[in-house]
Amino acid sequence: MPNFKVFQDVPDQARIKIFAGNDVAVNADTAGNLGITSTGLAVTAPANGLTVTAPASGLSITPPTGGLAITPPTGGLAITPPTNGLSITSTGLAVTAPANGLTVTAPASGLSITPPTGGLAITPPTGGLAITPPTNGLSITSTGLAVTAPANGLTVTAPASGLSITPPTGGLAITPPTNGLSITSTGLAVTAPANGLTVTAPASGLSITPPASGLLVTGSLVSTVATTDVSATRGNIVDTGGTPDTTYNVLGVRTWTFGVVNNSTAANAQAHVKLQTSPDAVSWQDDPTGTVTINQNSLATFVSSIFLKYARLYYSAVSAASAVTLNIFYQGQL
Numbered sequence: 001m002p003n004f005k006v007f008q009d010v011p012d013q014a015r016i017k018i019f020a021g022n023d024v025a026v027n028a029d030t031a032g033n034l035g036i037t038s039t040g041l042a043v044t045a046p047a048n049g050l051t052v053t054a055p056a057s058g059l060s061i062t063p064p065t066g067g068l069a070i071t072p073p074t075g076g077l078a079i080t081p082p083t084n085g086l087s088i089t090s091t092g093l094a095v096t097a098p099a100n101g102l103t104v105t106a107p108a109s110g111l112s113i114t115p116p117t118g119g120l121a122i123t124p125p126t127g128g129l130a131i132t133p134p135t136n137g138l139s140i141t142s143t144g145l146a147v148t149a150p151a152n153g154l155t156v157t158a159p160a161s162g163l164s165i166t167p168p169t170g171g172l173a174i175t176p177p178t179n180g181l182s183i184t185s186t187g188l189a190v191t192a193p194a195n196g197l198t199v200t201a202p203a204s205g206l207s208i209t210p211p212a213s214g215l216l217v218t219g220s221l222v223s224t225v226a227t228t229d230v231s232a233t234r235g236n237i238v239d240t241g242g243t244p245d246t247t248y249n250v251l252g253v254r255t256w257t258f259g260v261v262n263n264s265t266a267a268n269a270q271a272h273v274k275l276q277t278s279p280d281a282v283s284w285q286d287d288p289t290g291t292v293t294i295n296q297n298s299l300a301t302f303v304s305s306i307f308l309k310y311a312r313l314y315y316s317a318v319s320a321a322s323a324v325t326l327n328i329f330y331q332g333q334l
Contacts, residue, residue, distance in 0.1 A: 045073075097125070124150070226334040228253065233263070234315070237271065237324040242316035247281050248330055251309045256332030258302040258313055262294040263325045270295055270318040271326055275302040278310040286314075293318065294326075 043050065052059070061068065070077065079086065095102065104111065113120065122129065131138065147154065156163065165172065174181065190197065199206065208215065232246065250256050260273050271294045275287035292300045304311060317324045 228256075228330070228332045228334065230330040232328050233325065234328060235323075235325040237315065237317050237326065238320045240316050240318070240320055242272070242314055244276070244284075245313040245315065245328060246330075247278075247310055247312045249309060250311045250332070253332040253334055256303075256311070256330065258311075259299060259329040259331065260294060260302070260313065260315075261299050261327040261329075262296050263327050264296050264323070265325070266322050267296055268319070269322040269324045271315055271324045272318060273300060273302070273313055273315045273326070275304055276312050276314050277304055277306050277308040278312075279308050281310045284312070 230246075230248075234245070237243070248256075258275060260271075262269070262271055264271075272291050273294055274291040275289060276284045277287060278284045287302070287304050287306065289302065289305075292302075294300045302313065313328060315326060
């Protein structure tokens with residue numbers, strides 16, 4: 001008959017000791033917890049999956065020097081974060097997506113990515129990076145977001161309902177590349193804010209190529225036009241035969257006018273002034289307005305009704321005994 005008296009008095013002698021290979025006992029700590037130490041450990045999950053429950057203080061995985069590689073099963077790897085979120089801290093974390101792509105499903109409350117101090121760099125694969133936004137849209141919030149397009153360009157495909165860009169309070173700045181910025185759209189609508197929309201063209205000018213059906217601008221359009229304003233004083237005019245003044249090329253001037261003020265000191269100093277036009281600055285003809293007599297302190301204006309390339313004034317003193325001083329103005333809008 002077996003003698004159970006030994007186990008009854010000393011229960012510890014009834015325990016079973018488990019040994020691995022080479023008659024070495026399995027490692028455990030003083031509390032009886034099992035310790036697994038291996039330079040190469042393979043854990044094969046059962047068909048219904050493997051569940052790792054971390055303690056309240058969190059789960060810490062220290063990878064070896066060569067890094068930690070996680071090979072997902074054929075159906076993919078699912079990580080369910082706790083209620084307060086999943087935090088991954090790494091001085092250098094590289095995620096290599098499988099051949100069929102990497103899918104990140106954000107919870108209903110959204111996905112938050114906090115970049116490190118030096119910024120967050122996303123290197124797309126050769127075939128490009130595709131981001132499929134949820135039904136209610138994709139919101140990217142950043143105090144400073146820089147998107148560097150690859151050499152072959154950056155393509156943003158808007159949904160059927162359109163693409164909406166909400167600029168920050170300080171405005172949205174788009175710096176085009178050296179060879180220019182090309183925006184192709186079958187229908188592009190730009191809604192200016194309440195304080196207006198400013199387009200600053202480069203020194204070489206701004207070119208807008210309208211579609212085949214034309215370009216429609218709705219609202220008020222304000223353009224800054226160039227002007228020309230030249231003035232000169234002709235003093236001590238005593239020649240009664242007449243003298244031609246400066247020749248102006250008016251071919252590229254949309255509207256122009258000569259203004260002449262008789263600024264003579266003598267009350268009886270009068271001047272004869274007429275407008276002349278020419279196609280080649282050699283052959284001149286008098287304008288149909290004829291010769292105008294301008295008294296002291298009086299103003300006369302000259303506008304031609306004939307369109308030719310060159311224009312000038314022709315003036316003379318009425319009396320050689322009364323010297324004349326003329327202030328001549330040439331003003332135009334290009």
